[in-house]
């Protein structure tokens with residue numbers, strides 16, 4: 001059975017419940033054939049993808065929903081074979097080039113030129129150009145981004161790009177210059193509640209506004225997360241009440257556990273015990289940055305940590321997160337943060353300068 | 355041969371012939387292009403605000419000679435357009451196909467590839483145009499290799515290029531375009547005459563936008579053009595894209611954009627009664643672009659939000675953590691990028707007379723450090739929080 005997030009995904013621009021003005025803007029762009037290249041950015045779970053699919057629908061009609069997935073093989077200059085997945089309809093293509101790491105440039109170069117040089121096959125298509133959606137564009141290497149530059153200009157008659165990113169910071173200036181920036185902010189808590197209430201109605205679940213509010217708050221304005229939590233609550237307890245606990249994901253529980261542990265006991269033995277838990281998280285594919293950030297936020301939320309200490313905790317979390325990006329062994333930096341935290345907290349307790 | 359050097363006559367001939375055959379360049383089927391492509395300058399004349407470079411290049415066209423060129427400057431200031439326009443004026447649309455080789459970052463440009471392709475291209479027989487054609491265009495006896503986005507070339511490839519430039523110096527000119535001239539090796543840069551392209555501002559750029567808006571039949575309120583140039587930091591490409599979207603937003607003037615031959619943008623109104631496709635559901639002109647439309651589309655970090663954050667930061671970070679964190683959560687959820695926050699905080703604080711110089715001095719370290727981190731791709735929320743706490747610590751010290 002499909003998850004709520006997929007099942008209830010609005011499919012047209014009209015059906016999107018929040019950011020009406022943005023939907024209108026996209027609709028007016030899609031109504032004209034000189035549609036520019038777009039760069040969608042905003043926090044995850046804000047509904048960028050849903051909005052893009054709805055925009056494609058506005059451009060081409062229902063046909064964009066008939067998708068297939070192909071695996072293509074690319075050969076690098078060093079003769080390495082890369083397998084790469086492409087999601088496509090007759091009108092558009094969706095790719096995630098950061099899947100192939102440093103070889104993303106090869107894929108971008110070959111694939112885009114190929115698309116760009118062929119015209120729309122469906123002669124009755126509403127638009128003459130095809131759209132290529134590039135996910136995680138901020139994860140593209142600089143070379144790959146540079147490879148897009150002239151292609152975006154030269155072949156703009158045949159192809160338009162929609163880039164999707166969490167932030168514009170990872171996008172090089174010449175690409176920002178070539179796109180219209182579309183910022184999708186996260187829905188507010190009332191907007192999330194609204195979506196949850198509608199979902200309850202569709203599923204004929206009992207509506208509990210207070211519960212919805214709690215979910216909206218705990219989701220951190222992430223709609224996808226809110227819907228998953230919402231579904232989890234009803235799955236565990238078909239008749240929930242206002243007070244029904246919202247089960248956080250297992251990995252969050254584990255991190256909270258680590259936070260409590262290292263506040264309670266600041267010893268080498270505890271570092272060792274923590275290492276096992278950190279490894280556990282990493283092997284379950286929780287990104288190291290996520291682990292570090294969550295750990296930091298769980299720590300500063302604990303009553304033992306005084307307000308004056310919080311900026312210091314954040315500072316070191318941010319410091320080691322930077323190291324994670326630059327280094328090669330993420331576990332080193334996670335552990336270093338744990339040790340650093342123990343040290344500053346210990347220093348604070350004995351009233352020393354840290 | 356009599357008027358071989360008479361460029362005026364040639365230009366006139368070129369102009370009249372292109373008028374008589376409007377779709378010569380547009381290809382068999384007219385496609386609807388985004389405005390930036392539709393209004394890409396096709397002659398040096400149309401490149402605005404870069405007088406210095408254009409003057410000299412114009413003289414080179416007249417003299418039918420060319421040194422190696424290096425154009426550098428921020429995005430969207432006309433570098434690529436200028437070189438392409440230059441080549442078009444030298445060789446005309448037909449001969450350009452044989453005489454100009456464009457290699458950009460979307461091509462495979464390893465060191466051997468550049469060498470081989472240039473060698474092959476330079477070695478090709480010079481195609482000579484008919485007498486008639488020569489009357490329209492100077493057609494000097496050399497070829498041009500356009501290396502666009504040249505700062506993306508590795509230094510190995512650049513070293514190899516140096517030899518290549520020497521070997522083919524007699525038959526081939528090189529035109530390099532890039533954003534960062536510092537990334538071009540000295541021996542290459544010193545072989546070229548250099549032109550700096552500046553961020554566009556002032557009358558000429560505004561006039562160009564006005565031309566486009568008039569051709570597209572778009573109404574706009576006073577100050578819109580200036581605002582568009584301002585929010586796009588003098589990047590004309592960006593300004594044009596924003597205005598195009600604003601025009602669609604207010605639902606104006608879509609009909610003309612469906613007419614043929616993008617290159618004849620100026621004459622749109624004359625042939626707008628040709629075949630009109632029915633793309634426009636929003637109907638006829640219903641409004642005019644306002645300054646707030648521009649601000650909304652540009653998505654810059656709102657100044658009010660900067661002020662709000664700054665007032666929180668001035669209270670320090672010792673007992674104020676939760677308020678700072680709440681502000682940052684909000685900014686993150688709104689989707690603003692950390693680099694925008696960084697630059698708006700920077701410009702606010704640096705010009706704030708109430709902040710003591712000593713503190714400003716300390717803050718410069720922070721801005722430098724965090725700019726670097728952002729480029730390294732760190733987590734934005736965490737970094738914004740850290741940066742804000744540190745700034746608060748200094749401001750309240």
Ligand SMILES: Nc1ncnc2c1ncn2[C@@H]1O[C@H](COP(=O)(O)OP(=O)(O)OP(=O)(O)O)[C@@H](O)[C@H]1O
Pocket residue numbers: 149174177389390391393394395400401402403404427428429430431432433434435436531532533554562590591592594
């Ligand atoms: N000086 C200018 N005069 C007129 N139009 C311009 C000028 N600069 C930029 N434009 C507009 O912006 C578009 C892009 O310009 P161009 O491709 O020449 O930029 P560029 O300097 O090569 O940028 P990049 O560094 O990103 O490659 C042009 O198609 C044109 O519409």
Ligand SMILES: [Mg+2]
Pocket residue numbers: 433434435502503531
């Ligand atoms: Mg360019």
